[in-house]
Amino acid sequence: MIQERRREKGGSTEGDDGRCSRLGWMDRWIDGLMDETPELRRRGVPLANDKVLVVENWGFDDAVLFLWASRPVISVYNESGAVIGTVPRPDVFETPIRPDLVNSVHSNVAKNKRQPYAVFRKAGHMYSAESWGTGRAVARIPRVSGGGTHRAGQGAFGNMCRGGRMFAPTKIWRKWHVKTNQNAKRYAVASAVAATAVAPLVIARGHKIDQIPEVPLVVCDSVEEFVRTKSAVALLKALNAYADVEKVIESKKLRAGIGKIRNRRYRQRRGPLVIYNEDKGITKAFRNLPGVELVNVHALNLLQLAPGGHLGRFVIWTQSAFEALDGVFGTATAPSFEKKDYHLPQHIMANPDLARIINSDEIQSVLRAAGPKHVKRPYKQRKNPLKNKQVLKRLNPYAGVVVAKKTYTSSTRNTDFTKTLVSLE
Amino acid sequence: MNDEIIWNVINNHFCSFKVQTATQDFCRNEFNVTGLCNRQSCPLANSRYATIKEIDGVVYLYVKTVERAHSPSKLWEKIKLSKNYATALEQIEKELEFWPKFMIHKNKQRLTKITQYLIRMRRLKLRGTGTKITTVKKKLDRREASREAKAEKAARLEHSIEKELLERLKKGLYGDGIVNESQEAFAKALDQIEDEDEVDEEAEEEEEEMENEEEKEMEMDGDDDLLDREFVSDVSTDEEDEGGLEDLGLRASSKNRGISKKGFDFADSDDDESEDDADLGPQRKPRAGVKRKASDSKKPGPATGKRGRKAHVNVEYEHETEHIQSFTQSINW
Numbered sequence: 001m002i003q004e005r006r007r008e009k010g011g012s013t014e015g016d017d018g019r020c021s022r023l024g025w026m027d028r029w030i031d032g033l034m035d036e037t038p039e040l041r042r043r044g045v046p047l048a049n050d051k052v053l054v055v056e057n058w059g060f061d062d063a064v065l066f067l068w069a070s071r072p073v074i075s076v077y078n079e080s081g082a083v084i085g086t087v088p089r090p091d092v093f094e095t096p097i098r099p100d101l102v103n104s105v106h107s108n109v110a111k112n113k114r115q116p117y118a119v120f121r122k123a124g125h126m127y128s129a130e131s132w133g134t135g136r137a138v139a140r141i142p143r144v145s146g147g148g149t150h151r152a153g154q155g156a157f158g159n160m161c162r163g164g165r166m167f168a169p170t171k172i173w174r175k176w177h178v179k180t181n182q183n184a185k186r187y188a189v190a191s192a193v194a195a196t197a198v199a200p201l202v203i204a205r206g207h208k209i210d211q212i213p214e215v216p217l218v219v220c221d222s223v224e225e226f227v228r229t230k231s232a233v234a235l236l237k238a239l240n241a242y243a244d245v246e247k248v249i250e251s252k253k254l255r256a257g258i259g260k261i262r263n264r265r266y267r268q269r270r271g272p273l274v275i276y277n278e279d280k281g282i283t284k285a286f287r288n289l290p291g292v293e294l295v296n297v298h299a300l301n302l303l304q305l306a307p308g309g310h311l312g313r314f315v316i317w318t319q320s321a322f323e324a325l326d327g328v329f330g331t332a333t334a335p336s337f338e339k340k341d342y343h344l345p346q347h348i349m350a351n352p353d354l355a356r357i358i359n360s361d362e363i364q365s366v367l368r369a370a371g372p373k374h375v376k377r378p379y380k381q382r383k384n385p386l387k388n389k390q391v392l393k394r395l396n397p398y399a400g401v402v403v404a405k406k407t408y409t410s411s412t413r414n415t416d417f418t419k420t421l422v423s424l425e
Numbered sequence: 426m427n428d429e430i431i432w433n434v435i436n437n438h439f440c441s442f443k444v445q446t447a448t449q450d451f452c453r454n455e456f457n458v459t460g461l462c463n464r465q466s467c468p469l470a471n472s473r474y475a476t477i478k479e480i481d482g483v484v485y486l487y488v489k490t491v492e493r494a495h496s497p498s499k500l501w502e503k504i505k506l507s508k509n510y511a512t513a514l515e516q517i518e519k520e521l522e523f524w525p526k527f528m529i530h531k532n533k534q535r536l537t538k539i540t541q542y543l544i545r546m547r548r549l550k551l552r553g554t555g556t557k558i559t560t561v562k563k564k565l566d567r568r569e570a571s572r573e574a575k576a577e578k579a580a581r582l583e584h585s586i587e588k589e590l591l592e593r594l595k596k597g598l599y600g601d602g603i604v605n606e607s608q609e610a611f612a613k614a615l616d617q618i619e620d621e622d623e624v625d626e627e628a629e630e631e632e633e634e635m636e637n638e639e640e641k642e643m644e645m646d647g648d649d650d651l652l653d654r655e656f657v658s659d660v661s662t663d664e665e666d667e668g669g670l671e672d673l674g675l676r677a678s679s680k681n682r683g684i685s686k687k688g689f690d691f692a693d694s695d696d697d698e699s700e701d702d703a704d705l706g707p708q709r710k711p712r713a714g715v716k717r718k719a720s721d722s723k724k725p726g727p728a729t730g731k732r733g734r735k736a737h738v739n740v741e742y743e744h745e746t747e748h749i750q751s752f753t754q755s756i757n758w
Contacts, residue, residue: 099433
């Protein structure tokens with residue numbers, strides 16, 4: 001079955017449909033059956049219904065059965081970049097990817113860290129100014145009372161006046177924070193997490209992950225005990241993830257504008273996001289690296305998972321963090337442990353590849369045959385029959401006959417041509 | 426992950442490789458076959474994709490399939506293509522058998538373009554570029570041009586040339602056959618020489634008065650020549666012999682120096698002038714009226730006739746006596 005799929009003739013340009021995307025890991029798994037199954041056989045395979053399947057006398061049919069029963073599996077890497085194990089993939093990564101939702105939630109949530117700004121409430125009004133009224137040959141704007149100084153008699157209070165208050169002075173009681181629905185926020189975070197597992201989206205966002213071994217990138221738990229930045233850098237280099245950090249270092253530039261003097265002097269890109277389960281020193285190891293951010297898996301932040309509202313942050317998971325995701329978000333069947341009464345969002349379409357559905361055998365076989373192709377306007381450009389002989393023939397088939405019968409004499413010969421001949425002589 | 430979803434996100438939201446222009450969108454991704462941002466051309470939104478890339482003159486076919494989509498480091502399969510263009514095309518056909526026509530066609534196109542530019546590169550290396558393009562250094566050129574002009578002006582080439590020419594003239598290199606081009610220069614030169622010789626003349630006068638009488642007369646004659654006024658004698662020959670405009674001009678331009686010092690003899694001057702002009706030309710004038718040192722004069726003796734002072738003096742005397750006689754006669758009657 002698998003062989004046939006590979007050699008499929010004239011398949012669509014796109015990859016396989018949602019369900020068949022599992023084939024990727026499936027092929028991988030079948031190919032690596034020799035390497036991986038001994039361990040899996042021992043530990044047992046985790047199932048969607050939170051059971052563990054332990055199979056004796058593992059055979060090819062068992063493998064096939066296993067494929068449809070279990071989840072895909074992701075390799076775990078150690079500090080030197082070698083594969084030391086696998087983890088099953090949490091169901092969060094199946095969440096529908098909703099860029100629109102992520103964008104709107106992000107714009108709301110980003111407003112929640114704002115600090116109020118306003119002009120001084122009395123600005124422009126600290127004068128006992130009064131309008132002089134009519135009859136004084138001056139405009140009716142309130143004027144500063146008193147005398148003996150330039151300021152006396154000048155216009156005051158209005159937004160058009162020099163030294164007057166601004167139009168609509170900014171107030172601190174502006175609504176700075178935006179409330180977003182909890183479910184929407186959770187959906188957005190789940191969607192953002194799912195997007196981190198899609199390599200094209202991460203690459204499109206601008207991360208340099210061309211050489212990393214796998215997406216999503218899961219690292220062994222011993223990384224959580226790192227204390228030295230040196231070891232952190234060594235890890236990233238072993239995984240070929242340091243290119244992203246280098247990108248950040250190169251991108252540091254002075255900010256354009258007044259933000260410079262407002263403690264926002266430099267701007268730089270975002271690097272990898274390291275998600276851990278328990279901080280045994282990992283924060284200290286990674287925090288000094290430019291662009292690298294750290295988050296506890298139990299407190300995932302949309303602003304970090306989808307910076308700027310754009311999906312696809314480069315994430316490095318520790319193994320325990322990766323395994324904890326099922327508890328944080330829940331599975332397809334089970335609710336989340338940490339988020340009360342929360343189930344992962346379901347897809348509207350099980351298979352979103354519409355083109356493939358339409359072209360599939362199941363549907364094509366039921367459709368009626370297509371009629372003859374009828375082009376409404378075959379000739380986009382009108383060609384002149386008097387000049388274009390082919391068009392003339394099409395409209396008047398007898399024209400061809402006439403031309404064929406025509407005999408050429410000196411009188412019918414093209415006079416212009418004759419003239420040129422004469423001139424050449 | 427589904428390609429359609431990826432394309433939706435990339436196209437409608439954000440892609441770091443997309444370059445938008447007024448007419449078209451381009452894709453900066455290094456693996457893009459066409460270079461355009463299309464649903465079919467996007468290397469990110471197509472899990473099955475192929476490109477041609479050239480590295481150091483070697484052409485490779487890069488292929489990616491969905492089976493390796495999870496592993497970016499092993500994503501692209503790199504197939505070295507033959508150097509032979511036809512073989513390479515066949516290789517593409519073989520590797521991308523059963524792939525969509527668009528992919529095969531675009532890859533072949535890209536291969537063609539690459540081979541063409543490689544050929545061009547090799548040819549250029551062999552034959553080289555005909556022209557080398559250099560920049561126009563406007564500031565430099567302008568600066569140097571003005572400096573050149575200033576240097577030329579400071580060098581005062583005309584002066585040195587003038588000096589040199591006068592030197593040569595004095596030495597007598599040009600003999601008698603000089604044609605004056607510039608009136609002003611000639612007049613100036615005249616004055617110069619006159620000044621020089623005036624000094625000499627004065628010195629000599631002090632020493633020998635007798636000898637200088639003639640010379641004085643000569644000089645005076647010379648000075649008289651330079652007067653604006655012209656005193657015409659009765660003798661017709663004088664009138665005939667009088668020079669044309671040239672002489673007049675010369676007379677006008679040259680200075681009157683000796684007049685105050687010495688008296689003048691109208692008649693003499695006129696005669697001398699006219700004869701000189703008639704015979705020798707305007708350039709002879711300074712010589713006629715000016716005392717010359719023995720070394721300077723290269724004039725031959727009386728044999729040349731009216732050339733040379735001595736011969737000239739003889740003639741003078743004859744006329745003078747006549748005129749004086751006639752004049753005195755006219756007065757005394």
